[in-house]
Amino acid sequence: MLESNVLVLNRLWQPVNITSARSAVGLLYCGRVRALDENYSAHDWNEWVGLPPASGSNGDVLHSVSLNIRIPRVVQLLIYDRTPHVNIKFTRANIYLRDKYRCQYCGRSGKSADLNIDHMIPRSRGGSSDWENVVVACVPCNRRKGNQLPEEVGMRPARVPRRPRWQPVISLSQATRPHPQWRPFLEITYQP
Ligand SMILES: [Zn+2]
Structure with a gap:
């Protein structure tokens, strides 16, 4: 007990x-x-x-x-x-949780299979894999954004991504x- x-x-x-x-x-x-x-x-x-x-x-x-x-x-x-x-692990599951399983570009929510992790500054352009540079994106938004910066395609995440506090x-x-x-x-x- x-x-x-x-x-x-x-x-x-x-x-x-x-x-x-x-x-x-x-x-x-x-x-x-x-x-x-x-x-x-x-x-x-x-x-x-x-x-x-x-x-x-x-x-x-x-x-x-x-x-x-x-x-x-x-x-x-x-x-x-x-x-x-509390040190929150930077993992796929925790990114989904932080963003509440919701695409940060169009607001659509879905299961993890329908969602991707988007690097706002793409890795190929020097973007890092950390809390401040990744957001949950649905597959169509992730594809549309591709290798571009948010401002180049006019796609801004609903919230500025940050390290979760809880x-x-x-x-x-x-x-x-x-x-x-x-x-x-x-x-x-x-x-x-
Ligand atoms: Zn979307």
């Missing part, structure tokens, strides 16, 4: 990590996080240990010598600065089976 998974949110309620119940309880004790109950009310350590046991799948309790501590399912970091340091959630859901209490937070950012 101490190894069961706990979703970690940042102060903007965005999922940034998954940690073990052991670590979440430790963070709660140290005042680094608040724990969310089944009604999504946030509690500090003193409030949390005073809560009555929860029912159903939220009902796991950690027994120690003097306390019965509910296992939190979701905790929220209190210190904003803790979260942007951990894309798909890597979380791949890592583990999400607890039902995580669902509202996953839906905020996970839109395949």
Whole structure:
């Protein structure tokens, strides 16, 4: 039970990590996080240990010598600065997630098979493979743009591409089976 998974949110309620119940309880004790109950009310350590046991799948309790501590399912970091340091891997899947599976030129959304990664400055013209130079593009837009610069074809991405500031959630859901209490937070950012 101490190894069961706990979703970690940042102060903007965005999922940034998954940690073990052991670590979440430790963070709660140290005042680094608040724990969310089944009604999504946030509690500090003193409030949390005073809560009555929860029912159903939220009902796991950690027994120690003097306390019965509910296992939190979701905790929220209190210190904003803790979260942007997560180093997000530059991968195809994470680029799709950042751009929400949507062509940044025409706005069409699709499955990964219908989408490509477009280098705004083409690699053949010195463009680099990094967060600031790639966007998701549908196959027709990618083909139309070809080997040209955005301004040469009048194709501008909807948003200036940047390094994402939060951990894309798909890597979380791949890592583990999400607890039902995580669902509202996953839906905020996970839109395949
Ligand atoms: Zn397109």
